[in-house]
Each structure stands twice: as structure tokens, then as C-alpha cells.
Amino acid sequence: xxLTIPGFDHVRLPGADGVELAAAVGGHGSPVxxxxxxxxxxxxxxxxxxxxAGEHTVICPDLRGYGASDKPxxxxxxxxxxxxxxxxxxxxxxxxxxxRFALVGHDRGALVAFRxxxxxxxxxxxxxxxxxxxxxxxxxxxxxxxxxxxxxxxLMAQPPGLPETMIANSAEAFFGSFLDAWAGDPAAMPExxxxxxxxxxxxxxxxxxxxxxxxxxxxxxxxxxxxxAGSQLAMPVTVVQQDWGARLGYDAAAVWHAWAxxxxxxxxxxxxxxxxxxxxxxxxxxxxxxxx
Numbered sequence: 001x002x003l004t005i006p007g008f009d010h011v012r013l014p015g016a017d018g019v020e021l022a023a024a025v026g027g028h029g030s031p032v033x034x035x036x037x038x039x040x041x042x043x044x045x046x047x048x049x050x051x052x053a054g055e056h057t058v059i060c061p062d063l064r065g066y067g068a069s070d071k072p073x074x075x076x077x078x079x080x081x082x083x084x085x086x087x088x089x090x091x092x093x094x095x096x097x098x099x100r101f102a103l104v105g106h107d108r109g110a111l112v113a114f115r116x117x118x119x120x121x122x123x124x125x126x127x128x129x130x131x132x133x134x135x136x137x138x139x140x141x142x143x144x145x146x147x148x149x150x151x152x153x154x155l156m157a158q159p160p161g162l163p164e165t166m167i168a169n170s171a172e173a174f175f176g177s178f179l180d181a182w183a184g185d186p187a188a189m190p191e192x193x194x195x196x197x198x199x200x201x202x203x204x205x206x207x208x209x210x211x212x213x214x215x216x217x218x219x220x221x222x223x224x225x226x227x228x229a230g231s232q233l234a235m236p237v238t239v240v241q242q243d244w245g246a247r248l249g250y251d252a253a254a255v256w257h258a259w260a261x262x263x264x265x266x267x268x269x270x271x272x273x274x275x276x277x278x279x280x281x282x283x284x285x286x287x288x289x290x291x292x
Contacts, residue, residue: 003043003192003193003196004024004043005024005026005042005043005045005046005049005050005060006046006050007026007050007053008024008025008026008049008053008058008060009024009025009026010022010023010024010025011023011025012068013092013095013096014091014092014095015064015069015070015087015088015089015091015092016084016087016088016091017072017084017087019064019069019070019072019088020069020070021061021062021063021064021069021070021088021092022042022061022062022067022069023042023059023060023061023062023092024042024049024059024060024061025057025058025059025060025096026049026050026053026057026058027049027052027053027054027055027056027057027058028053028056028057029055029056029057030056030057030101030102030125030290031056031057031058031059031093031096031098031100031101031102032052032056032057032058032059032101032102032103032104032286032290033059033060033061033089033092033093033101033102033103033104034048034049034058034059034060034104034105034109035061035063035089035103035104035105035106035108035109035110035112035113036060036062036063036066036067036106036107036108036109037105037106037107037108037109037110037130037131038107038108038178038201038208039175039178039179039197039198039200039201039208040066040107040197040200040273041062041066041067041068041196041197041200042060042061042062042067043193043196043197044106044273044275044276045058045060045275046276047275047276047279047283048275048279048282048283048286051279051280051283052283052286052287057096057098059092059093059096059098059101061088061089061092063085063088063108063109063112063211064080064084064085064088064207065080065204065207065208065210065211066200066201066204066207066208066211067200067204068200071204071206071207072207073206074160074206074207074210074213077213077214077217077218078218079210079214080207080210080211080213080214081214081218081219081222082111082112082114082115082135082214082215082219082222083115083119083218083219083222085112085115085211086112086113086115086116086119086120087119089103089112089113089116090116090120090123093123099123100122100123100124100125101123101124101125102124102125102126102127102128102286102289102290103116103117103124103126103127103128104127104128104129104130104286104289105128105129105130106130106131106274106275107130107131107132107272108211110129110130110131110132111132111134111135111215111219113127113128113129114127114129114132114134114135114233114259115219115222117233117234117235117237118226118231118233121233121234121235124235125235126235126236126237126238126289126290126292127233127235127236127237127238127260127289128237128238128239128240128285128286128289129237129238129239129240129241129256130239130240130241130274130275130282131240131241131242131244131272131274132241133244133252133255133256134223134255134259135215135219135220135223136220136223136224136227137255138150138153138215139216139220141244141248141249141250141255142248143248146247146248146249147248149247152178152212153212153215153216155167156208156209156212156213156216157212157213157215157216157217158213160209160213163209163213164205164206164209167205167208167209168202168205171198171201171202171205172198172202175197175198175201175202176194176198179194179197179198179273182271182272182273183271183272183273183277184269184270184271184272184273184274184277185270185271185277188273188276188277189273189276193276232258232259232260232261233259233260233261233262235262236262236264236289236292237256237259237260237262237263237264237289238263238264238265238266238285238286238288238289239252239253239256239260239263239264239265239266240266240267240268240274240281240282240285241266241267241268242267242268242270242271242272242274243267252265253265262292264288264289264292266285268281
């Protein structure tokens, strides 16, 4: 049985380059798109989406390469670049009749949202980011023993072949280790939901690795070009994250402020899966963002 967001419609619509995205759509009002992280699907937004649906049209897609969305072969680095994945989201929203919308992303989805904010400033009204720093900054702050928390970033950055084989041969243990280690409150992810994430991730190993590999190559190139050009996010931005700056020795708010002049930076005591662990707090942060 496929788990769904109660009361939402489930659709398949075109993204970029002929790729189709699966999405849950519900509610009425101004549009808000919510992008999931790793190793999850759109289901991670179930609590927040239901809370927002009373006042907004809420669109929760599976990213390309994840969940029920298409998983094209990575024939080149651009296939899973955040630029392409951002174009997917813009095309999906347009197919639903929304030329402008607010965008909130968690983890991998937050990197897609960040790229969408830079590439499509005329389209995004507001931008929300949960628990990341931009790709370029991510590599710059990972150093020393504390960087071991991001070992998977280095593993999936390796050339095609070995990472896919290693992960596929131990998919449940690999993906499950992140669900366990990163959860501040394991009870917030009940067994049926956890199992759904593990099944979806095990069925998408090549595309998940390609997504991460892009973040060690083409995504860095794109971020560096924007940094060199002095590009910044033009819309109001809210960032909610764990206190990674204290753990890894950098000023997270300063990193984000360099990209986002209109910034509300918040720290949370919840774990990485904050939309499931603290849905009231995340919903409040999104509502406050949309009022700016």
C-alpha cells in the first residue's frame, strides 16, 4: 500500500526535459511548493501540508529520481543538477496554473529550492530552507573529524560504479542509518512511514547517487558562478536549521546572509527531520515567511 497525504490529490505532471513528477496537491489559496529531502519522499511533509492546506494550495512533489517520480539515467551531469531539478519544480507549478509561488525545501530539496531562487527570481515569492547550507558553502565548512557526519557526501561523489554497488548491496542498512542517526525523535517517524522511505530509496539508488554526485561537480560550478557574479536571493528567505555552525565551527547565519539579504535565520532543537518532529514550529515559520 502506498502511503499518501490524507485528503490530497495525487497527480503526475511534466517537469523539465520530458521527465514526469509525482505530486500530492491539496488545499486552496496562494500556492506553496514543499520539496522533500534524503532519504525521503513528499510524505515527509504530511503534517505541515495538512496544516497549511486550510489557507494555501499546497504542492508536494517527489523530486526527480526519488519516490514515484521519473528516474532518468544520468547520461550527463546536468540530468541531476539542481538547476535541472529546479526547472522541474517551476514546470510542475506552471502545469498546475501557478506562474508564481512560494517554495520551501528540506535537505536535498532545500538545495533545489536555493537554485530555484537564484535561477527563477521572478517566479518565487518566498523561499524557505530547512537544515542545509548552499552546496558551495557545504564543501567549504566540512573539514576535520567533525566532517565525518557527512561521509555519504564523499562516498556518492565518487565516479559511477562503486558507490551504486556498495549502496545497493546494503540499501536498507545504508538508508536506515540516516533515518536513525539524524532523528531527534524516532517516534515522529512511525514504522510504516520509515518502511516507505526505505522501499522508495532502495528502488532509486542510481538516481539518488547521481543527485549527490552532481553536488560534488556541476552544482558547485553553478554556485561558484553566482557567487563570483555577486548574485543574491531577491525574495524573503527563512532558514531553519540545527546548530551546525557550533558543531562544525562556522557562522551559519553569516553564510546564509551573504546569499540572502532579507533573511530570518532560526535554530531548532528538533532533529534533522524537523518537519515530522516539530510540524507546528515549521508550519509557524512558513506562515511567518509568507507574511513578509
